[in-house]
Amino acid sequence: MSNQKESLPPTVPDPNNEGERTPSELAAKNRDLAIPAYLKQDEAPWSLAWKIVAGQVRSASNQIGRRLMRRTLRIGVSARIFHPEVGAKGLRGKTLQYLEESIAQWVMSRDVLVFMIPTVNNAGLLHPSNIRLRDYAKHLDGLVLQGGADVSPHSYSQAATRPEWSGDRARDMYELELLHEFIEAGKPVLGICRGCQLINVAFGGTLYQDIATDVPSAIAHVDDAYDSHYHPIHFPQGSSLAPLFAEHAEPLVNSIHHQAVRELGRDLAVEAVSGSDNIVEAIRYRKAPFVMGLQWHPEFHRIGTPGLLDCTPILDNFLRAARETRF
Structure with missing residues (x-):
């Protein structure tokens, strides 16, 4: 029987401070560390595939979300309509749809894109199209109803008390559909002057056809000084x-x-009134994140005019709602 002691394998310090280990033990541990956790857990291939796909979907969703947040807002503005004059030639004999410059520039002042939304005529004989107003509501982030002609009394089930107050029924029908499509799509709406009145009519409200006639005690709400x-x-x-x-x-x-x-129409709240006669000056639809009408023209307010309301906070709230609802 030999007196020599059985030699032991050399040991080396464990870098993970778990005591000294032999080289073979460290090699085995390193192999284990190199194996992904899902393989060590004997995970089924279909489960592994699902995790990979789910991770890719999450990554793509995050990228899309970041792109949407960076994308410039696209705001639609309803069209003013010039109807053909009987017997006129040239452009006066054509139907024209247009924007008043100030409303476009006011909205664009917050670095957003503005698109005029034309009327659609699906039954047109000359240039038929399958485009609907709901397509604009789907692809744009918000709607501004600009001012212009009177709302027709027929739109709130009344007759015009004077011929000159008959309004523009054709534009009413176009903008009422546009308004409801944007609300249905969950997009914000800001109505200006006529647009404020149209929002009220859309929810069953009525209008004074002429303030001076219907409310003799009211202050002058229109004047030769215009804006x-x-x-x-x-x-x-x-x-x-x-x-x-x-x-x-x-x-x-x-x-x-x-x-x-x-x-006042159903589910509407009064947001502002005229100082002395309490004529309604602003309204809000209570069942949507942002549907508001202003009776005045914020786009005509000149910066620096003493006492004149700076309406930028209203515009910013409208655009904030557009960003929050475009998902």
Whole structure:
């Protein structure tokens, strides 16, 4: 029997501070560390494939979300309509659809893209199309209803008390459909002047056909000074506009309208009224994130005019709603 002791394998320090291990033990551990966890757990191939696909979907979704947030907003503006004059030649004998420059520039001042939304005529004999107004609501981020001609009394089941107050029924039908498509799509809407009145009519409200006639005690809401004619407004209790303009007790707004909200439509709230006669100056639809109408023209407010309301916070809230709802 030999007196020599059985030799032991050399040991080396374990870099993970788990004591000394032999080279073979360290090699085995390193092999284990190199094996992905899912292989060591004997995971089924279909489960592994599902995890890979799910990870790819999450990555693609995150990329799409980041691109959407970076994409410039696309805001639609309803068209003003010039109807052909009987017997006229040239452009006056054509139907024209157009934007007033100031409304486009006001919206674009916040670095967004503006698109005029034309009427659609699916039954047209000359240039038929399958495009619908709902397609614009699907692809645009928000809607501005610009001012213009009177809303027709027929749109709120009344007859015109004077011929010159008959309004534009064709434009009413186009914009009412447009309004409902954007609301249905969950997109924000901002109505200006006529657009404010149209929102009220869309929800069953009525209008004063002529303020001076229907409310003799009212102040003048239209004047030869046009967009330089101002009057004060105030925000009733509960108005969402009040916190935006807390420093303004009775700010001035321009006044270029002879019609106004009379009976308030369903699910609408009054956001602002005229300072002395309580004529409605702003409304909000309570069952949507942002559907608001302003009776004045914020796009005509000149920066630096003393006391004149800076409506940029309203525009910013509208655009914020557009960003939040475009997913």
